[in-house]
Amino acid sequence: MSNTQQRIIPVATLVLCPEEIFNHNSVLNSLHIRSGSSVPFEMFPLDEFQIERYFSKFSKEAKETLARFNDADIAFEAGQLKKRHAREKSGMPLEKFLDKTLVRYLHELLHTLLHQHEDLRLYHRVKNPKTGNYLVARCDLHREVPVLWFTMYKKEDGGIYVQPMLQCAGKDYKLEDIRRYKFLVETESGHYHLMKSADYLALDWLQASQPEQFAQDQVLLSRRIVQKLEETHKVDRNDCFEKKEIGGQPVNCLYLSEISETMIMFTPRWKYEGLTVEGEWKAIHETNRNGEIYTINRDADAENSFIQELKALHPNFAKQTGKFFYLTFADAKKKQWFLKAYHKLLDQDVEIIGLEMLRHFRYSPFAAETVMSITRQEEEFVVLQLKVSFGKETLALNELQKLLLSGHNSILLKDNSIGILQDEWIEQYAAIVKHGKIAKQEITVAKWIMLSLKEGEAQEVMKPAISEAWLAKWALWQDEQAVVYPVPDIVQATLRPYQHKGFEWMALLSEIGAGACLADDMGLGKTLQTLSFIAWKHLQEPAARHIIVCPASLIYNWKQELEKFIPGMKATIYNGLQRNLDQFFKDEATVLICSYGTLRSDIEQLKIYPWSVAVIDESQNIKNVQAQITRAVGQLNTSARIALSGTPVMNNTFDLYAQLNFLLPGMFGGQEFFRKEYANPIDRDGDVDKIKALQQITAPFVLRRTKEQVATDLPAKTESVLWCEMGEEQMMVYNKIKHQIRDSIFLDIKAGGLERNKLNILQGILKLRQVCGSPALLPEKENTEEAVKIDILMEELVRLKQNKALVFSQFKGMLHLIADRCRKAGISYYHFDGDTPVAERAEMVAKFQSEEDKTTVFLISLKSGNAGLNLTAADYVFLVDPWWNTAVQQQAIDRTHRIGQTKSVFAYKMICKDTIEEKIIALQEKKQMLSDELISAEDGFVKNLSEDDVAYLFA
Template structure:
């Protein structure tokens, strides 16, 4: 076994007998000493104990500063230990700036060490008795060089002041090459320049005497360069009299200038006070002197108060500047990335300029393309004819940015805009958002942003009201009071030529249309189907003809509604001269269009004759069933948008069929600019609303379009509606269908004409077969088995499916036909469009199940019913629209069908629509219904009971048209 002493040394750890450093009985020591073999400074750290009477005692335990770094949390302590390690086992040949900086860090003493100086005469080793306690004092910076004249020479001598008072350099030395020891206080030179001058004058404490010729050289080469860091005092200089001619321009307030330059990756910020022609760095101690005409030297006082204020204005722009005050530099500095890339300079420069400080040298920084100014944006909003014109000026100092340049930058989401001189103006995020809003509202035109007057509701968001001129304030007030408050639209007089009595809601619709038109606003009348949009529009056509007669109106409708519009115009406004601009003969009509008040045409004609129509000037341009232009990228939308008109209106029962873009197309047509560009509309509304169901954006969109869309549902105007409204919807045949019908009619006519009167009465079955065939062809040529025409040749199916598509989202609909085969064709079209429907014919076994499906299933929107199967015994009160696909001889049968929806206790108002092919036997059936409507049901029961009462001539009359 090893000896017990060896085992103790190897196995047992003896803790330090001293108390912890935080205890009053322990002390941490910083010892300044001299290396054993040379006179360089060495710094060591120790832990020592003290006696009860406060004396330090041995042993002293060394502290490794690098090990202390691992235990330190405070950043200042980390720097302290790193600075100490610099002076251990690493003597340097010369004193450097880094040495002085490390000593300044040590003198801050964040770890709370007690400073001691080692006395090697007591012991070469550091022991308690070899240490003398010292304290650290303020840095030495008040070193002046006094220049005096004596006996024809110049005497140069130093003057040093410390916190304790004047210091006699003749009895001083630099302890360890760095410190002045005054009593028990160690002072460290504040800068390398002070250290070098102090070291020099400690060698020559009495100063120097120079001849005048040598002094001038010394002054220009030495003293002038020391003036920024040391105080140079010419004792023989006199105070400049304020009234001296040389002083007049020197006593004006000094100018403040900041010069910018570069040093590596840093931008240097050098503040200068300019006294007359003399520039003095703000951080220098340079005096101001002037020599008069006689050669006398005069001293001028620097404006200390102004310089302190200038310094404060610099410091408040960045926290780093305050930290740099302790560094002996004539400038402040920031890393180039922080100075330029983070846009710091914009705020700093703006603040300095606002306080009258000039900033020079920015454009000379290497690779710098930035403009040094923040954007200054001026806005003036004026009223034009159809626009509010915002005159917007954007300037960056002396440079201008056009609205087109701003738009490119904003569209590219760039933080910079290219200016006229090629420099880059920085766009703050606040201005990017503001310009995004402006460019979403309108496209720039030169220096102006023409915002359509239809967008008056957005003006408060876009432009501060102090930028509005008086006309803008007045007009916006008028529009807001009339269009944003219910019932506030002023009443307008109905035209005397109108042959109709409008219901109250229709009169309000007419008033609204008139108000919009008088202020050159377009609009969309979007009442539910059957509420009389056409008659309201016709009233407008009549009214504005009194004021605008120089150009005709243009009404564009689907081909299927052309006949209906002709009939309605003739019925309600017979005084209007109407030209049906449609069909193969329209080329001959081109020269005569100016003789008419209204041109009535179709969407297809606008597409085919667009080149001619685009050259014409119209008064009103009115689109019916305007959902036809719901796609803003379609040829149809582009064609109608190119037409020139004083004003535009649309009619539709379904302003939005699938997505918000439907609404954009219609309102961009009637109110150009209201909803901005397609790109901005998609970003602001379409994507948030359609994809993410953003209710806030939906409310914003509704608020924007509300003044220009008038929609009344049947429920809203229920009190003004009759219990049942019966309409006739004409469905003109297409070319193929007409060809089939005309051939069948000619064949039937030939049969009648070639048959004797008495034979016609005997061949009733053959006559009825001919009538039925004509009626089937009116529905669809496919119902007549001997025809060969495509399934799309039915004008009724086209019109019906178009109407159903618009109605089914909010209504339930009954569709009656005498022919089950016609209902089957309709069912096929509904299935193609994904419209839920129920079916009832004579072959349906579960009638109650079909009825219950329609009444209770919300996905079932349409009920297809055979007229005979559903004429009696049904109660279908969920429906509020009824379509009669083909007219029946007996109006009582049709009324029974309509009454399936209208029952006692029914809360909905029912609108029944008969589909009629004009210029066919169906028109004659309608006329026959009118003449026979007063007869009792017993007299007219069916075709077979009805037929014998007709003579041959009456049958032929039935075929005439």
Template sequence: MSLPELLKYVYHNATDEVIRRGKKIFHTSGVQMLENDPLTEQVAFRVRNDIYNNYYKVNIQNYLQPGKLSMRCQCPYNMGPVCRHQAAALFQLNDLLQSGFFDHAHVDYNQAHTTVRMRQISSNFLKLFSSEGLCALAEDWYADGRIKILEAKDEEIRAEVIDDDDKKFSVRIKQNEERYFDTSCSCPEKSHPLCVHKVAVFLEVLYRHGANYFSSLRNWDTQKNKLLALYGYTLEDDLTGKFEFAYHEGKPFLRVLDKTVKKIDLNTYGKPSPQPKEKVEIYKANETNTNERKKLGVLIHKDTEYYPYASFDLIAGTPNEAGDAFEGSIEPIGLLQYFDPLYLEDREKILITAMRKQSSDELVKWLKKNSPFGDFLDGVDKDLRNDPNEDLKNQVWDFTIPRYQRLLSQYKEFPFVYYAPNNKKTSLKDLVQCRFSEKYFSAQIDVKPARSGVQLVLKIAIGEDLFGLEELSLINAALVLHQGQLHTVANIDVVKIVSHFDASGKMSIAKKDWNDYLEKELMPLSEITTINFDGKLQERVIEDEPNYKLILKETDKSIAFKPVFSYHGIEKFWLDTSSAVAAKDGKVVVYERNEAAEQTFLNLLRYLHPSMQESRKAQSFLLLAAEALKGSWYFHFIDTLREHNVEIVGYENLKQMRINPNKPITNLNVKSGIDWFDVDLQISFGNEQIGLSDVKKALSKKQTFVQLKDGSMGLFTDEWMEKYALMLKLGQVKDGQVRLKKYHFSAIENLQEEFAPNEMLQQLVEKKDRLFNYNFEEQPPVAIPSNVRATLRPYQQAAFQWLTFLNETGWGGILADDMGLGKTLQTLTFLQSYKNHHPDSHFLVICPTSLMHNWASEIKKFTPDMKSMMHHGAKRTGSMEELKKFDVVITTYGTLRSDIKLLNQINFDYAVMDESQAIKNPLSQVAKASLQLQAKNRLALSGTPVQNNTFDLYAQMNFLNPGMLGSIDFFRNEFANPIDKNQEGDVKHQLRKMIYPFLLRRTKEQVAPDLPEKVETVLFCEMGTKQRKIYDAYRSEYRSKILGEIEAKGMERSQMSILHGLMKLRQICDSPAILNEDVKYENHSVKIEELVREITENTSNHKALIFSQFLGMLGLIRQELEKMNIPYVYFDGSTTMSERERAIKTFQENDDTRVFLISLKAGGVGLNLTAADYVYIVDPWWNPAVEQQAIDRTHRIGQTKSIFAYRLICKDTIEEKIMMLQERKLNLVKDLIADDNAFFKQLTKDDIAYLLS
């Protein structure tokens, strides 16, 4: 059995060192496939270097055609045609080819036993042998702990895997002698070599134990004893404290723990040192004291006992005076004896190595090493003496030809080369001196009539000259001697031609045998060499038009259409311009091709589809399978080919385009229950009826076709997909029916003409129409509760009506208005209305910690009839009865996660999530906890329900209406990935259609006429534990100090101390890190956390101004923005005028720059920043005039947007006390212009005590 062609290429063209290092890279999983196109035979690999931890890209082309194979590597190696990275890539590519990875014929795998050709566990290889989807599912199972290793020993693992339906599967994986993996599973999966259960076990091993874990299970006792023997120990000795074994890339390494233990000197134990074998005497001294030095040479024998019947032997002789030949006598030199390098020239050293590498001993070793079951070839030398079989001959040439080529090329100028025409005579006078030539010879065959039949004559071509065998010496089928030059062949094809003839180089074929010989023997040889036929044996025919054939072939993603032109059964491909040649009646018939007719057919194929691509390399036209299966193109394709009498070949081997000629016929009926629809659905293609589960499975794979029982595919037309696909995707299939939840009514509302009227569906459609087309004039709104202390703007009234309608249907929804439009007020208005009708109702509000006080404040302000409590902090209640005393319980996401066992015991009427994007990860603990809440209905509030991608929507909708968007994997595969990764507009339309009734979003621009010019809001912030601890310590210190000083000196003389103390507390409210103290504090700042949350989650694409009185605080904010990669501009009092103008211009004109950090004093006046519509006052104070000036930087002439201003106030601090004090001294605040001292003059000792309380 001959070596695979790729391995031949490596051994022919790479040095031994390159091969050795390439194998090392390959065997240590250093090769990763990046891209592959089997159709055009192009593949790219990422190959790890074997010394440094870097990578190179290797591109390989024409890998199925060794004669045309080409490679390119990014490394700088230039010492030969193949580098070690290319060698490693070829080893990997050969493995993939041998494993059938590139074969696209349908294969059913039996999971009871499959072998995967990877030598250590790699996630990339796992994807190759399974699929992206299976690997993703296996990752989820690993994360959920569904894999249990039962036993691991002797390079074998037994495991148990539990799937999503809690079914158990037994998996066994063993690393075999070839270091590949034999695998077994009890599941029925057939599509891939590795099922999801096997992949899960591999991942369990990879993530917990590493890629080489199986090697560590191997019994390494022999190797360990060898390592210990270096120190005079064995495994039977007590090694405690002396040694330990570590594993690297699966192999054991010895670590010496006791430094007093040293390696032993084997010679001290009487083992003799190796002595060199007898030296060859190179120099001889004569009587005149001059040196007569012998040199090495090469002697070529023919007709040796071993195939390929020629040998290169080493000789030594004395060179003549010119140094270009031997004189006197020569002596043979054994290749295996010892040569002292001191007596050799450099080129002689290399010559010895080259001669050894092509010796018969090396040939036998190579055959055993590189042949399948080579270890059992004990009689290979005997086979080589006798007439070997063709497989063995081919292997011999695989070894011999590249070594001939290297030897003749390296030593083309070497003078001491001799040929022995008569093997028995080896004296110098009987030898022929020659030179090696790097010019290859090839072979041709002349064919001419003879009296008794036909004569074939072998011709040897050297350059442009042709010679008969009588004009040169044929040493063996790969070596010829001509005019003193020894030539070898370029490839094994020449050897096959030469071997076809005997020593005469001539062959006669009798007339009676000629026809058969021409067709079966000679015509196949014409594919690998030139055959010159006499004119009497040729005939030329001009053809009108060929027969047309189209060969279909598929890759992973494309269908290839390969045109073929057939002339009397002789097939020619598109870019093959040669004539069609055939054997007929003892003659060679040459059919001249009709180029015009061929071009017409090619143009027909080019324009069959607008997305058709040409691949001249593959001589094919390519079309993505997804495009080929869309709409009705297939039917047009078939009709066109039939019209032009084109034969289609390979259709039966296609998986992606063997289509049933009938369009789908669909019958359905609908019945409903309390909250569901059952759709009785029957689908058929002609006489082939298909099960709904098969259709649903096909749609889940993004296929617009389904496999039918007769092996063909039923193709769903665009019209069918538009009508029925969404229903099947969303519903549960059982017993020939599709069950849909009530909130999936949009999937069947357009099908009402196809089934009997359904009362529940009609009611839902009417409600939806009311929801979408609400008109205040025609439909009087539900009255706003009189006990809501606010006047709702028109858009806020509309949201109240929407929430009321959702309540009637029992559905949850997301209120997704822009930040600042009053989502809290709209929600409280609805909850108050609900409370008025259901006096015993209870509500739960979950929000970020920073918004708890805002909710409490808004409830107190707008709906004071409802009692609220904040369930948060270390001192929160653990009593369910205590919580039930309040109408509204306000808690945080963190507390929800911690207290879910308490909260899920209460039956809330509504659970409301503010900033609901906090649960966008459905696998998070807080998302899972939210699903355990007991609530009649649910609401979500978020200005940015989709922050990063469509998948953000899933967990929020699942909280509102569980199951509405299906499972996590279903939503990711059916909606999120197609929308975000593939930009599939039709899928986006389907999703929008599904969620539209359940999501209400208005932007500031949409409701601008209803908005006031300026909206000011307080954002309460709850300090963290560390920040609170520092604040309380300083407050206590300054309270005692200031009140004592007032008592001793009076208010007037204590103002400096008061100002100093209050400023320190204000700074701590920003961050204790900005205190100018001997003790340096870390940055604990709830305000920075809140600012970042606002900017990343709420402001969306709007622009914001951030003002602070303290430069240190602005610096901390800058650091955080840079950490988050948020572009910003900045200026304070030290900014130059030019820098200031540049910052303003950037902010006003650059859409990416959304944040402007400004010192309150430096930016309070003289600025016009109308690009911003959000303003944040980080550290508000008692002088609102300064803050108003800052807010007015954006609220200027030319501003077309409403302004939203936010003051950040730390709860239970001096900031909140000042705000309350301002309300108590309202007239004072109004009169105050810009003088802090004026404010202080109005404060009393009681006011100061209140501020510091």
């Protein structure tokens, strides 16, 4: 037999096919190697024949495991998992459930085989990344398990990013430098390792969480990503995160605990701005609280002074270390030492912690008895006499207040027993004691606090502070169908039911001198509700004057809305050069509208006059207690206060303080009280009880309705104008270019006629519209970075938070400028324009539409995105530079307002005041040509212009 006729005997081995993990197929097959054959490699499934003939040296257990590496067995396992999914009804989509469980099944199989057969010789079949062809070569599957860890790093854009690392054989690998197939990683060419289940699942979670979207927001990145990883893995923060420094004078605390049943231990602690430290003194103490890193600069003198004071309390303490002190129960009670020391420490404002946790000190057999009565009323405040007793002992109110403010509900009585204030007592009286001003056994509180109390004894005692007639109307208002006050006839609008309730609520609170914060979602008609209230006050006091304070961009909105809904009421804009207070009174105008900046500048004049209603729109503008504008607003002399804001809390809970202090003077005490009682526990610790307490006490005075709550009352689509007023620098650029264009166009018209210069007119309009967006869009460099539209848009996007928004612009450059600001603000976004491939557009749209996707903003060029897209995940649309072809605008809006949309849609056209944009709107109304002629197209708009129209546009 010739050599060519000789039978070629194959050598069989195992071949690893890592890509099959993603397809849920077998990752091992039988590989036949035929030397000298024209087909050197051939791959077969692992069946009984292959295993018995070629892998007979494997142990019985290993062969049984090998037999499970075939597609039929895996398909059977998938069938069983489908049945399990149907039984358990976990809510997880079947595809996601199968991906998770089948990958785990393959991982367990490979892990088992690796430990059943020591000498596991393998080839692997992988794709050549350069050619796309598959290669077969020797490989090793190592038993050593790589260790997953993470490090943080900063990029040039200032963002912080997560870098997953694998440590294997003493070497660290970046994740992007290796190949990963779910749980299987190839660290070096042909060297494979099995990851732990927890590791590959952590990487899958990280990838799905898109940590890059939080790159510009340290707090969110730490809270949502880094802290989660730190729970299970080592994370090197690499000094990427800013550390908030805390220092100053600490609050001394003493923590009480028991040693067995015979000793009591006293541990000194210190609170620095609400963060507690204890133990041996170190100059700097670092702690992580809710994703933020705090560096506490400890005060050695203050801490040591407190330790010396404690050592002086008892002779035994002098011999002890100072880290903690201890006494026997007998020594603590001897000559009432514990009682005397307790009251001495309270007098020194030391917070005593842990009293209620002591189990072997005797508890008082008495429950707290409380007697409260109204002594007198002083304008908006009520003076109460309050007596709280345990048996024959009456508590001192100042000590009681200190205990409650430090978060404790127990007090040491004179007989050395511990009195416990039950939860029922806390619910009834704690808010009154905490928010009150103590003088001996009397406590002064704002009468409005009665509305926040739960039904019970305390509320019954407080009820006479407010008239029965008013309380009856307040109860009637709770009935959704009842009408407390009709909307004044001078209001030319029909209020929806929830809007009517909002107007009545303002009116009711004004009757008892309380302010109201209307915090409805954007687009629910806060302006109309407020104007209805002003109209109601006007009918009561026809000669009274009212003031509306708002951002400069909204002053014209207010005037237009007032003229639209209350045409008989005269309003005056008090802003810029239009600042003539004498003329306001001379004209007998009723409403003065001014910006926050103007109020700050002219407060000495404006605070003199007694305003009937003071409205502060976008009230988050006064969140900074120390800001001049906040102080100015607080000086307004007014009898009714209204705050409007869709987002009263922008950054943290303390944002509420200045707004509440304006609405309800004196009810929330001083800044430090509010910070310690509410802001710090809520923002730093996520204290659920404090959140509920603050919600309860503010609920009567803050009314918030979301779109979902009142969806049945909403139109399907609301379109509004978002007015923008340029700053001085941007307006100077606009006027300079306008003069250049005007002079050139009129010379051209004079020389060649109007018709021959329509293109020049169109180009001139386009250039001015670019300036309205941002002077940075112009090819020539202008000496300003002002861009009012971008500033206002960013304010709106930050305020929307979780809502999704579409942002359209005709100019690609404008989208890039907005994208840059979004990155700096930590707002995640998608972006496409005419240069974006169609496939990428579809991928972005699919992601944006996904419920799991957390990206909130989609930047789209108007022409690229005006048709063919379904973006119903969004419920807000911003047309940054509205096209005068309203059909195109409507198509853009209808990307989200279409079949499948379950939410109400709010669309905003951004228009610069006193520019060509505003004049074109005026021309539209004047000519009444809207979509038919004037705005059928950009060039169609120009075709319909007369010389007078051109003169008006460029005047």
